Every structure is written in C-alpha cells, then in structure tokens.
Amino acid sequence: MTLSTAAVGRSIPRLEARAKVTGRAEYVHNMSVPGMLIAKVARSNVAHGRIRNIDVAAARALPGVFAVYTGEDIRKLIAEPYYGPAFHDQPILAIDKVRYAGEPVAVVLAADAHVAENAARLIEAQYEALPAVYDEVEAMTSKAVVHEVLKPAGTFADLKHLKDKRDTNVALDFHLRRGDLGRAFAAADHVFEHTFRTQQVLHLPLEPFATVAIVNGAGDDSLTLHSSTQSPSFVRTEIARLFGWTDNKVRVKVPYLGGGFGAKVYVKSEALAAACAMLAKRPVKFATTMEEQFYMITKHATTLRIKSGVMQDGKITARECEVWWNGGAYADIGPRVTQKSGFTAPGPYDIDNVHIDSYALYTNLPAAGALRGFGIPQLVWAYESHTDMIARELKIDPLTIRRKNILREGWPQATGTLMRDAALEKVLERLAQRMQWEKPFQRGSGTIKRGRGMAIGFKASISPTTSMAIVNLSADGSCALYSSTVDMGQGSDTIMAQMVSEVMGIPIEKITVVHPDTDVTPYDMATLGSRSTFHMGHAVKNAAEDARDKLLTLASEVGLSAETTPIPDIFKKKYGMLAGNIVGVGSFVPSYQSPDARGQTENATPFWMIGATGAEVEVDTETGEFKVTRLVNLVDVGKSINPAIVETQISGATVMQLGFTLQEQMNFSDGHVTNASLADYKIPGMRDIPPMENEAVDAEQKSGPFGAKGVGESGTFGVSPAVANAIDDAVGVRLTSLPLTAEAVYRGLREKAGKPLKDS
Amino acid sequence: MNITRTINFTLNGEPVTAQIATHQNLVEVLHERGLTGARESCAQGLCGCCTVLVNGAAVSGCLYLAAFADGAEVRTIEHSENGELDAVQAAFIETGAFQCGYCTPGMVLMTRQLLDAHAEPSEDEIKHYLSGNLCRCAAYPEIIKAVKLAAAKRKIERKGAK
Amino acid sequence: MTPFELAEPTSLAEAIALMGEGAGIGDNAARAIAGGTALMLMMKAGVFQPKRLVSLRRVEPRYAEIAATPEGGLRIGALATLTALERSAVVKQAAPVITQTLKTLSNVRVRNVATVGGALAHGDPHMDLPPLLTALGAQVRTVSPKGERTLAVGELYTGYYETALAENELITEVLVPPLAGLRVAYKKITTRAADDWPTLGLTVALQLNGGVVADARLVVSAATNTPTRLAAAEKILRGTTLDTATLARCGDAAVSEVELAGDAHGSSAYKRELLRVYTQRVLREIWGKS
Structure with missing residues (x-):
C-alpha cells in the first residue's frame, strides 16, 4: 500500500464533472423505460372543501388514456394511503376532503404525455366549501380545522402525546424554560419587544420532482423506484409500509439530482408513482412540472415575537421567543423544524433567562418542510434584526452589542448544551475585520444613502440519526464506495471519495462512488441538514479504515509488508491471481440526549454550524430602491475537505437566501398560488448577484471526520437581517417583514417624513 | 386533420428522419432519440436548461415546435467535434462552474454563442448572453470565471492554429 | 398541448x-x-x-428584411427576428434606442426566434417595443383579405391583450419615421429581479429646438392596459427649458392623468411615485445629453 499525496483539503474537480458538462449526467426527470406510462395530476381548485364528486368520464373517454384513478381507487390498493415523516397525514390522492388549492385529486395515465395532460384538464370535481385558515397565528385558535384527528407517525417521541387529538391545528408545541424570566425582566433596565414575519417561498430545483416506478416480475409484489429523492432509505421503508411489505420488496435507485435544497426529502413523487404502477401493472413515470413544484413543498412562513430584557450596557439578561410556523396542509417535517430550530430561537447569545414557545401549525396552504437552513434563516432574521433595534435604541454599536453577548467556547446555550468547536467569536471578528467595521464609513450623498449591517446565526445538527457505508477494495487496488448519500450538487460524491483516498492511499481516479440503490448501498437517514460531511463522512472514514485494517491483516497473513507492497501483489499472493475483495464497513451514530420537559439537554447536537453576513447597501431616497453593493460571508465549517466546493456552497447558499430576502414570495389569493412560474416568481439570475466575498474561517471540528463539519446551509443564516440592518443604517427605515422591497423602504421613508403613502 | 409528419434534419452532424406530432416540441423529439442534455425545466424559455442550437442560433427547445426543425441543422450539448471537451467545457470544469449540473449544458452552449460573437467578452456582454440562463445552485460567480477562462483558452487555441 | x-x-x-x-x-x-x-x-x-x-416561416423572405428608408427612417419586416433587429447596423444608425431596448428584452434565445410582428401583435401590455414604437411615431402596415391598411402603433392596442387586428389580419412591416433629432429613452423599471417584466415602462421622446422643447411624447406602459400617452405632461413640456419647476409639474401631471394598476410588482400608489420620479429623471437625463 503506497500512499498517494493527501486527498483531503484539496480542491479537486467533482468526480462527475465531465458527465455534467457533456449533458450526459443522469437525472430521473429525463429518464424513460420501455412500456412506460406518464402520470399527470388533476388538482384541487379550492383551499378547503369536502369532495362531493370527481367526474373523470371525459378524461377516461379521451383516446389514448390508459387509466384514471382517484383517492378511492388508491384506497382499494392501500387501505390507509397516508404518508409523512412526522404524521401519517398526507393522502396519495385526496380522500374525503381537500386541504389546499393544488392538492392532487385524480391522476391520468397515458403513454403520451400530452394525452395525459389534456385528459387531466378534463377532470372536474365538486366540493362543499369549508372555512379555511391561512395565517399561522390565526390557526392557533381558528374554527377552521385542517385535520379533524392528528395521526403521529410514531417516529418521534415528542409527538406521541398528539395521537388522536381532535380539533386542533397545532402539530407540535415545543417549550424551553431556563432561568427565572419574570425576575430577569423585572430587573432589566430596558425591555424591548418586536414582531417579525417571513413569507412563504420555495426550493425550485431546476430538476423538478420525478419518480419512475417499475413493478418487478410476475409476482407483482415488489417495486423498483428510480427517484429524485434525497432520502432513498426513508422512501424504501415508507413505501413498503404503505403496501404492508418488508423493506426488501422496494428498491430505490437515485442517480444525480438536479438540485434538492430540502425539497426532495421524505416521500414526494414516489407514493403516487408507486401506487399507479401497482394499479396499472405498468411502469409509471410521475414527473412534475415547474409549476407543480409550487404545490409540493415550500418553506415555512413564520411569525416571530421576541422580547428581551437588556441592561444599560447592552447585556441581554432575559429573552422570550414565540414562533409560529405556517406548516400548510401537511406536516411533512415541520414539527422537527419547530423543535430542532426552535431551541436556537434566542440566538447565539449568552442569556441566562430564556423562554421559548414554538408552534407547528396546520393551515390550508401548500405544505412546508425543510429548506436549506431548516428554519434557522427565519429565526436569525428575527433575532438579528432585534439585536440591531436594541443597539440603535441604546446607542450602542452593532458590533459592540454582539461582542458583549456572544456565546463563547464552553458556555451553555439555551438548552444547557455547552458550545464546543463553535467559532462564533472568530466568525464575528473576521467579519468585522473584512468589513473594516471600526473604520469610518462613507455614507453617500444626494439621493443615494449608504449603510451597512451585520448578522450572525448558528444551527444545531441532526440527531439521533444513523449512517452506514461500505468500501469494497478490488484486487487491482481500485475500490468502490457504497453509500446512500445523494449528490444533488453539493459535491458529496467527490468529498466522500477524497476521504476514502486519504485513508486508503488510493488515488481518486481509482475510486468509484456507487450511487444510492437500496438493494446495494447501505442505510443512511437522508441527505439533509448539512449532515453528510460529518455523519456519512464518519461512516465512510470508518469503512475505509476497516478496509485498510483488513488489508494490513491480509498482508501480514501472507508475509508481506502492506507499507511497501503494491495492493495487487498482496491479493496475488493470497489468491494466486488477481482475485478477491476486501470489504470494509463503517457506521456512525452520534451521541445525543433528548431534551427534558423544560427543553434542557446536555447534548443537543453533534456539532454547531456558524454563519455570518455583512452587507453594504445604497438606498435611493426618492424611490426606496436599493442595491446591495457588497456581501461578506463568513462561516465555520471546521476543516474544508474540498475548499473550492465549500466556496460554491457558501455563495450558493447566500444567493439563495438573498432571493428569499429580496425577490421571492409565493403570492396567494384565497389560498390559490397566483405566481406559480419562473415568470412571476423570480429566483436570482446573473444580474441579481452583488459582489460577494466568502470565507471559511480557520477552524476545526475536533469530533468531525478530518476536522470537518457541514457547510450547505451556513451561508444562508445572516443574509436577510444583514441587509435589513444595512437599510436601517442607511436611511433609518426598519423593515420587519420579508421580502425587503423597494416599496416597503419607500413607505418607511414616507412614514418617517410624516407623510405616509396613501393607497387610494 | 393531419397531426403527424416526417421531418428531416441534421442532428449533431448526422442526417436524421423523425416521425413527429405537430404539437411536439424539439426537446421531446431529442429525448425520443436518447439525447437528454437539453431538458425542459421552467417550460417558459426563461431558465435555459433546454437550450439547443438550430442553424447555429440558440433557441429554447421547450418553446420550439419540432416541426420547425425540418431542414435545419440542429446541435445539442452531446455534439462533440472529436470526442474531446472543448475550451468552454474544460473551463467550466476547472473553475467548478456548476453544482447539480442541470443547467450546465445550456450554460455551456450559451457561452459558446457568446464567445463566437465576442472573443473577449466584457462583464456586460457575459451577462447579456447568460442572464437568460438560471442556476438555482447559484454558481454564477464561478460561471463568470469560466467564461473568462474559456475566452483565454480559445485565444491560445487560435494562436496555436496560426 | x-x-x-x-x-x-x-x-x-x-x-x-x-x-x-x-x-x-x-x-x-x-x-x-x-x-x-x-x-x-x-x-x-x-x-x-x-x-x-x-x-409564417416559409413565406416570402422580403417580410423579414430590415432597411433604412431614403428619408432616414426604418422599414422593418414583421418577420425580422428580434435578434436581427438588435444586430442591425441600420437600426443602430437610425434609432439606437431600439438597439438599446432589445438588450434587456427577454433573453437571447427568445430574441433569436421571436419576431417583431409577433411582439407587436401579441398585445401584451408589459412588452417593451409597443410603447417605444408608439413614442417614435411608428406605423404598422397590415394585410388581410380586405386589403392592406396602415395604422399608428399607438392605435394598434385597444385593451388588455386586445388589438385592432382582425383574426386574419397580419402585420407585414413596421415603418419608423426618421428621428430627425428626436431624443428618445425607454426606461424599464423592474422592482424584483433585474430580468423581469417591468413594474413600469416609461418612454420619453423630446424634440428640442434652440434649447426649448419643441415637442414631447411620453408613453407609460406595463401598469396600464395599453401603452398610454401622457398628453397633459407633454403639454407642460412644450416651449419650456426643463427647469426644476417644470420637471416637477410634469411629474405631477403624469401621475394625475393616468390610472396605474397595482400588482405583485408594486401597489398603484407606489407606481405613481415611481412615475413621478422617473418622468423627471429621464427627462433630465435626455436634456443632459444636449
């Protein structure tokens, strides 16, 4: 075994680079198999209603239509056709009632996609309208109830008490209590209270959702699903559960994903495709359009109330947070967002007395789930806007107040968990340096005013959770890595191969990364929450070390030195020819302690992610139009496995959040999305990108593989409040709702001038 | 009503004949022939994932009736002069100008169009050609670097050819 | 489909x-x-x-031709693509504002196939060419079984996505009169992404004579059902030297004479303020170029 140069820490190009630039990388959305039928869905045109009738006759009569199914047909195949990671609340096709406008009520199968689409347009359903609720705060007390009975999936301990609960829209209430809040507020020099809102937005990967479901063999009781999923292991288990099968009856294969961002976790297009394939006994492809993505999964709109007790010197002594998460019609993973992100709601600050109440709410809107940051960007938006509002009132510099309160290494966070390997201070100080915060700032002239702002946030990682990996060394010294981590663009194939290369001393070119295939690759919880580098990275490292140890054993068994003998010679000596394998296995389960009734735990997370952004803006005081002229993004990712990929992850996350900050918003009219297209929902394009500087600070996650930890989300944390703080710095207009629009700034300017803009 | 027809066109240098329906778009017909580098995403001509060159000009394949390809010279990302990567593709790899790769074929084709028209493009010219291509992973800074590197690579190639 | x-x-x-x-x-x-x-x-x-x-792709190729007229105007075949228009040397010579406007009209791929006639006949009030050609005083020639006719681009639009064209009436060419010193600017104001439908379109054309405004045409678009001339604002400008007070009066007049529709790009009230400010800014910009 001869060691090559170190692989970890190098910016090697992605393994699949050539396939991607030649258009040959595989995506399920582009896939077809012989005999395949296309599924097209008819969707609800009311937000909340009892289904009276679904008329599919015209659709069925259209030449070329193979079949039309409704929820009742699905129910003949699957008695309880409801799925979901937290609650079994989402029907494959609507049954009895619809809970949001855009919900699938019927599906058409045809060999020709145009025929299926035209037939789906001929389906007409009648509903008895029910009162609907759209606002997350109203949902707390609304008479409109989205789900009559709650059905927790049984996976999560903190949802068990909700089983069979009736007439509530609350899908989880999380509470954290630390210290004596009442006394602290009474003793504080100042008390500040503000309410913030964020809008509903969505992921919009350019490859929409897609599954090709194939019924295997004559027995008709097993399925292969080619799916654009971030969670093949979950999909396998959940589809098997729906059919009452064991896991081995469902095989889930995943090629590349054309983006995911959290949209493609858990079950999305898979259940409908699987059910259709089983009913039709034909391969079925269900691939959504861009428009349909608006009805699949979104990011929570939120209302956040923060109240802080602050001493004259800026020290925060008490904080009360109430967060209402608008989860839409189906819980998806919203309850976990409510809890996992909820416990960081007070921010990365040392506050002795904290109360948090965080509520997951059902409403009659498209469902909300995980989106790059898992609720953290909403929270940072609130607490870092709040930080600057306090600083301004107390006439303290924004950097000074953060320095005064920031959590330092080894100090307890609100859950009681100590901050470890969390470079909060370093990130804050590097940001200040790069922004030249303590130097004079040019404030603009004439109708253009300049301002700057900063914001810092943090996030816990996923636990409890499990990752497994296999490294299979061939006799010729090449090897294959088997893992169910999905490469959706974040570069996991490449960095996992780098880790194998580093451990085994095998050059990257001789390492194949086998894509997720649940019949072949071992279990992984999912590719989400920036967990793969750390969690799967550990499993991969362990598997590679296991393979290396076995190779060393084999070498000594046959009397060779593994250090100096080429790998093929060791195998030749053992097997008399180039034959055999060495299989290394690895797993990783981080330690974790569930929070107690007061939300307290010694071990809330395997690691902390840190992200901060500084923004400079120019505001046109005559129109409110503003331009972000500089964004500085600082993150703590521990040691970078591949610095170039880390850089694109930071800037990619920042730009995505910048879209959510300035441009993106799902608009609704009576629960109907009114801008379900890229023409009317504007994601950032090349002309929307400000000058950006990105930096991963010099840090190490001692508990991480090669000192590394997750990176995909950290760039999102500080963006929104940094820009809002900069606008306030420029013109003294404080915006408390996203997105930050020119009109909102203009209205703020007019109000400040005592001449509010009137809508006649 | 005759809704099908036979079209003849040149596809990546090879003459082909295809039976099509008049309401099929060019992307659908390419997919039937196993070419999936042009892919429909936004379905509105805004994202550029379905970029195809027809008679040398970039079009959105999802808005282009396949029937209009009759008699045309069609090129897709799968076309390659000699099985090698060109300067643009090499530059995209070297600068890491993509993440998920879904938009990459369109970005590569549009960059070639740009460099054919402007050998040494300014930042404005780059944005003029590429602002109609969207990248949700937002690899825009790297894409701009890739375009500049590709221009430099082409310049060296031109010198070498002289 | x-x-x-x-x-x-x-x-x-x-x-x-x-x-x-x-x-x-x-x-x-x-x-x-x-x-x-x-x-x-x-x-x-x-x-x-x-x-x-x-x-129309196989009809007589002359309908795609772009040529300068002897008087210095333009004759643009309706089947000319937007790219052909954008790249045309004669267009850049005769009416550089058209060339400039095309740079941010949709994207390269769309411009490569979309035609001038299609862009005008579609009747979409958010488009860039109708207000610009209206301000330039351009005309379209059409043909139908009833024969040929000529009408001003400004008369082509009768309502939201509605045109004066009959079902079987096609635009054959666009005639742009010589600019003859007319100074023109088209301002596309977007409030979300840089590449977006305009929140408001504003075209300003000024004819100056000895430092005084001899003629002015102001056309607002995107927030109105059709490209709309701002007659009162135009009237204020004629015979003036665009001092600050005149500009302010002109901005106020523009706002009071037109109804602007609110939408996801901005409320009606906000669009009025944009119109007020940008009317003055664009005028000042054109004036500054003298």
Whole structure:
C-alpha cells in the first residue's frame, strides 16, 4: 500500500464533472423505460372543501388514456394511503376532503404525455366549501380545522402525546424554560419587544420532482423506484409500509439530482408513482412540472415575537421567543423544524433567562418542510434584526452589542448544551475585520444613502440519526464506495471519495462512488441538514479504515509488508491471481440526549454550524430602491475537505437566501398560488448577484471526520437581517417583514417624513 | 386533420428522419432519440436548461415546435467535434462552474454563442448572453470565471492554429 | 398541448386565406405562428387550443428584411427576428434606442426566434417595443383579405391583450419615421429581479429646438392596459427649458392623468411615485445629453 499525496483539503474537480458538462449526467426527470406510462395530476381548485364528486368520464373517454384513478381507487390498493415523516397525514390522492388549492385529486395515465395532460384538464370535481385558515397565528385558535384527528407517525417521541387529538391545528408545541424570566425582566433596565414575519417561498430545483416506478416480475409484489429523492432509505421503508411489505420488496435507485435544497426529502413523487404502477401493472413515470413544484413543498412562513430584557450596557439578561410556523396542509417535517430550530430561537447569545414557545401549525396552504437552513434563516432574521433595534435604541454599536453577548467556547446555550468547536467569536471578528467595521464609513450623498449591517446565526445538527457505508477494495487496488448519500450538487460524491483516498492511499481516479440503490448501498437517514460531511463522512472514514485494517491483516497473513507492497501483489499472493475483495464497513451514530420537559439537554447536537453576513447597501431616497453593493460571508465549517466546493456552497447558499430576502414570495389569493412560474416568481439570475466575498474561517471540528463539519446551509443564516440592518443604517427605515422591497423602504421613508403613502 | 409528419434534419452532424406530432416540441423529439442534455425545466424559455442550437442560433427547445426543425441543422450539448471537451467545457470544469449540473449544458452552449460573437467578452456582454440562463445552485460567480477562462483558452487555441 | 394541423404556406396571401371566416374551420380556431415563443406558452398552459396553426416561416423572405428608408427612417419586416433587429447596423444608425431596448428584452434565445410582428401583435401590455414604437411615431402596415391598411402603433392596442387586428389580419412591416433629432429613452423599471417584466415602462421622446422643447411624447406602459400617452405632461413640456419647476409639474401631471394598476410588482400608489420620479429623471437625463 503506497500512499498517494493527501486527498483531503484539496480542491479537486467533482468526480462527475465531465458527465455534467457533456449533458450526459443522469437525472430521473429525463429518464424513460420501455412500456412506460406518464402520470399527470388533476388538482384541487379550492383551499378547503369536502369532495362531493370527481367526474373523470371525459378524461377516461379521451383516446389514448390508459387509466384514471382517484383517492378511492388508491384506497382499494392501500387501505390507509397516508404518508409523512412526522404524521401519517398526507393522502396519495385526496380522500374525503381537500386541504389546499393544488392538492392532487385524480391522476391520468397515458403513454403520451400530452394525452395525459389534456385528459387531466378534463377532470372536474365538486366540493362543499369549508372555512379555511391561512395565517399561522390565526390557526392557533381558528374554527377552521385542517385535520379533524392528528395521526403521529410514531417516529418521534415528542409527538406521541398528539395521537388522536381532535380539533386542533397545532402539530407540535415545543417549550424551553431556563432561568427565572419574570425576575430577569423585572430587573432589566430596558425591555424591548418586536414582531417579525417571513413569507412563504420555495426550493425550485431546476430538476423538478420525478419518480419512475417499475413493478418487478410476475409476482407483482415488489417495486423498483428510480427517484429524485434525497432520502432513498426513508422512501424504501415508507413505501413498503404503505403496501404492508418488508423493506426488501422496494428498491430505490437515485442517480444525480438536479438540485434538492430540502425539497426532495421524505416521500414526494414516489407514493403516487408507486401506487399507479401497482394499479396499472405498468411502469409509471410521475414527473412534475415547474409549476407543480409550487404545490409540493415550500418553506415555512413564520411569525416571530421576541422580547428581551437588556441592561444599560447592552447585556441581554432575559429573552422570550414565540414562533409560529405556517406548516400548510401537511406536516411533512415541520414539527422537527419547530423543535430542532426552535431551541436556537434566542440566538447565539449568552442569556441566562430564556423562554421559548414554538408552534407547528396546520393551515390550508401548500405544505412546508425543510429548506436549506431548516428554519434557522427565519429565526436569525428575527433575532438579528432585534439585536440591531436594541443597539440603535441604546446607542450602542452593532458590533459592540454582539461582542458583549456572544456565546463563547464552553458556555451553555439555551438548552444547557455547552458550545464546543463553535467559532462564533472568530466568525464575528473576521467579519468585522473584512468589513473594516471600526473604520469610518462613507455614507453617500444626494439621493443615494449608504449603510451597512451585520448578522450572525448558528444551527444545531441532526440527531439521533444513523449512517452506514461500505468500501469494497478490488484486487487491482481500485475500490468502490457504497453509500446512500445523494449528490444533488453539493459535491458529496467527490468529498466522500477524497476521504476514502486519504485513508486508503488510493488515488481518486481509482475510486468509484456507487450511487444510492437500496438493494446495494447501505442505510443512511437522508441527505439533509448539512449532515453528510460529518455523519456519512464518519461512516465512510470508518469503512475505509476497516478496509485498510483488513488489508494490513491480509498482508501480514501472507508475509508481506502492506507499507511497501503494491495492493495487487498482496491479493496475488493470497489468491494466486488477481482475485478477491476486501470489504470494509463503517457506521456512525452520534451521541445525543433528548431534551427534558423544560427543553434542557446536555447534548443537543453533534456539532454547531456558524454563519455570518455583512452587507453594504445604497438606498435611493426618492424611490426606496436599493442595491446591495457588497456581501461578506463568513462561516465555520471546521476543516474544508474540498475548499473550492465549500466556496460554491457558501455563495450558493447566500444567493439563495438573498432571493428569499429580496425577490421571492409565493403570492396567494384565497389560498390559490397566483405566481406559480419562473415568470412571476423570480429566483436570482446573473444580474441579481452583488459582489460577494466568502470565507471559511480557520477552524476545526475536533469530533468531525478530518476536522470537518457541514457547510450547505451556513451561508444562508445572516443574509436577510444583514441587509435589513444595512437599510436601517442607511436611511433609518426598519423593515420587519420579508421580502425587503423597494416599496416597503419607500413607505418607511414616507412614514418617517410624516407623510405616509396613501393607497387610494 | 393531419397531426403527424416526417421531418428531416441534421442532428449533431448526422442526417436524421423523425416521425413527429405537430404539437411536439424539439426537446421531446431529442429525448425520443436518447439525447437528454437539453431538458425542459421552467417550460417558459426563461431558465435555459433546454437550450439547443438550430442553424447555429440558440433557441429554447421547450418553446420550439419540432416541426420547425425540418431542414435545419440542429446541435445539442452531446455534439462533440472529436470526442474531446472543448475550451468552454474544460473551463467550466476547472473553475467548478456548476453544482447539480442541470443547467450546465445550456450554460455551456450559451457561452459558446457568446464567445463566437465576442472573443473577449466584457462583464456586460457575459451577462447579456447568460442572464437568460438560471442556476438555482447559484454558481454564477464561478460561471463568470469560466467564461473568462474559456475566452483565454480559445485565444491560445487560435494562436496555436496560426 | 392539444394536437393541431400545421400549415406552412409559401406566401403571405396563402397564409391569410388559411385563417379567419373564409378558412371554414370556425372562430379563433386558426392562428398565425412566427417565432411562437408567446403562442407556445398559451398552448402549453391550455388557454389556447388551436385547430390549425399557420406558420409564417416559409413565406416570402422580403417580410423579414430590415432597411433604412431614403428619408432616414426604418422599414422593418414583421418577420425580422428580434435578434436581427438588435444586430442591425441600420437600426443602430437610425434609432439606437431600439438597439438599446432589445438588450434587456427577454433573453437571447427568445430574441433569436421571436419576431417583431409577433411582439407587436401579441398585445401584451408589459412588452417593451409597443410603447417605444408608439413614442417614435411608428406605423404598422397590415394585410388581410380586405386589403392592406396602415395604422399608428399607438392605435394598434385597444385593451388588455386586445388589438385592432382582425383574426386574419397580419402585420407585414413596421415603418419608423426618421428621428430627425428626436431624443428618445425607454426606461424599464423592474422592482424584483433585474430580468423581469417591468413594474413600469416609461418612454420619453423630446424634440428640442434652440434649447426649448419643441415637442414631447411620453408613453407609460406595463401598469396600464395599453401603452398610454401622457398628453397633459407633454403639454407642460412644450416651449419650456426643463427647469426644476417644470420637471416637477410634469411629474405631477403624469401621475394625475393616468390610472396605474397595482400588482405583485408594486401597489398603484407606489407606481405613481415611481412615475413621478422617473418622468423627471429621464427627462433630465435626455436634456443632459444636449
């Protein structure tokens, strides 16, 4: 075994680079198999209603239509056709009632996609309208109830008490209590209270959702699903559960994903495709359009109330947070967002007395789930806007107040968990340096005013959770890595191969990364929450070390030195020819302690992610139009496995959040999305990108593989409040709702001038 | 009503004949022939994932009736002069100008169009050609670097050819 | 999309005969298609399901020609693509504001196939060329079974997505008069992404004579059902030297004479303020170039 140069820490190009630039990388959305039928869905045109009738006759009569199914047909195949990671609340096709406008009520199968689409347009359903609720705060007390009975999936301990609960829209209430809040507020020099809102937005990967479901063999009781999923292991288990099968009856294969961002976790297009394939006994492809993505999964709109007790010197002594998460019609993973992100709601600050109440709410809107940051960007938006509002009132510099309160290494966070390997201070100080915060700032002239702002946030990682990996060394010294981590663009194939290369001393070119295939690759919880580098990275490292140890054993068994003998010679000596394998296995389960009734735990997370952004803006005081002229993004990712990929992850996350900050918003009219297209929902394009500087600070996650930890989300944390703080710095207009629009700034300017803009 | 027809066109240098329906778009017909580098995403001509060159000009394949390809010279990302990567593709790899790769074929084709028209493009010219291509992973800074590197690579190639 | 018959006539006369009452396939069942970028969207969305499309791509090539007129104006064939217009040296010479406007009109791929005639006939009030050509005093020539006619671009639009064109009437060419010293700017104001439909379009054309405004044309678009001339604001400008007070009066007049529709880009009230400010800014900018 001869060691090559170190692989970890190098910016090697992605393994699949050539396939991607030649258009040959595989995506399920582009896939077809012989005999395949296309599924097209008819969707609800009311937000909340009892289904009276679904008329599919015209659709069925259209030449070329193979079949039309409704929820009742699905129910003949699957008695309880409801799925979901937290609650079994989402029907494959609507049954009895619809809970949001855009919900699938019927599906058409045809060999020709145009025929299926035209037939789906001929389906007409009648509903008895029910009162609907759209606002997350109203949902707390609304008479409109989205789900009559709650059905927790049984996976999560903190949802068990909700089983069979009736007439509530609350899908989880999380509470954290630390210290004596009442006394602290009474003793504080100042008390500040503000309410913030964020809008509903969505992921919009350019490859929409897609599954090709194939019924295997004559027995008709097993399925292969080619799916654009971030969670093949979950999909396998959940589809098997729906059919009452064991896991081995469902095989889930995943090629590349054309983006995911959290949209493609858990079950999305898979259940409908699987059910259709089983009913039709034909391969079925269900691939959504861009428009349909608006009805699949979104990011929570939120209302956040923060109240802080602050001493004259800026020290925060008490904080009360109430967060209402608008989860839409189906819980998806919203309850976990409510809890996992909820416990960081007070921010990365040392506050002795904290109360948090965080509520997951059902409403009659498209469902909300995980989106790059898992609720953290909403929270940072609130607490870092709040930080600057306090600083301004107390006439303290924004950097000074953060320095005064920031959590330092080894100090307890609100859950009681100590901050470890969390470079909060370093990130804050590097940001200040790069922004030249303590130097004079040019404030603009004439109708253009300049301002700057900063914001810092943090996030816990996923636990409890499990990752497994296999490294299979061939006799010729090449090897294959088997893992169910999905490469959706974040570069996991490449960095996992780098880790194998580093451990085994095998050059990257001789390492194949086998894509997720649940019949072949071992279990992984999912590719989400920036967990793969750390969690799967550990499993991969362990598997590679296991393979290396076995190779060393084999070498000594046959009397060779593994250090100096080429790998093929060791195998030749053992097997008399180039034959055999060495299989290394690895797993990783981080330690974790569930929070107690007061939300307290010694071990809330395997690691902390840190992200901060500084923004400079120019505001046109005559129109409110503003331009972000500089964004500085600082993150703590521990040691970078591949610095170039880390850089694109930071800037990619920042730009995505910048879209959510300035441009993106799902608009609704009576629960109907009114801008379900890229023409009317504007994601950032090349002309929307400000000058950006990105930096991963010099840090190490001692508990991480090669000192590394997750990176995909950290760039999102500080963006929104940094820009809002900069606008306030420029013109003294404080915006408390996203997105930050020119009109909102203009209205703020007019109000400040005592001449509010009137809508006649 | 005759809704099908036979079209003849040149596809990546090879003459082909295809039976099509008049309401099929060019992307659908390419997919039937196993070419999936042009892919429909936004379905509105805004994202550029379905970029195809027809008679040398970039079009959105999802808005282009396949029937209009009759008699045309069609090129897709799968076309390659000699099985090698060109300067643009090499530059995209070297600068890491993509993440998920879904938009990459369109970005590569549009960059070639740009460099054919402007050998040494300014930042404005780059944005003029590429602002109609969207990248949700937002690899825009790297894409701009890739375009500049590709221009430099082409310049060296031109010198070498002289 | 639903199936349809695709006709590809080789002359414009044949094309017209394949549409409208005389074609015998019913009302609104046939439609001309040139680049098709707008029509395809409507067909994909299922809002337009034609029985027949009449392709114009094989008709006489002269309908795609762009030429300067002897007087210094432009004669633009309706089938010229937007890219041809953007790259045309004679257009850049005669009316550089057209060249400039095309840079941010949709994207390269759409401009490569979309035609001038299609862009005008679609009637979409958010488009850039209709207000610009209105301000330039351009005309369109059309042909139908009833014969040919000429009308001002400003008369082409009768309502939201509604035009004065008959079902089987096609635009054949656009005639742009010589600018003859007319200073023109088109301001596309976007409030979300940089590449977006305009929140407000504002075209300003000024004829100066000895340091005084001899004539002014102001056209607001995107927030109105059709490109709309601002007659009162124009009147204020004539005979003045664009001092600050005049500019302010002009901005106020613009705001009070037109109804602006609020939408996801901005409220009506905010668009009024944008109009007030940008009317003055664009005028000042044009004036500054003297």
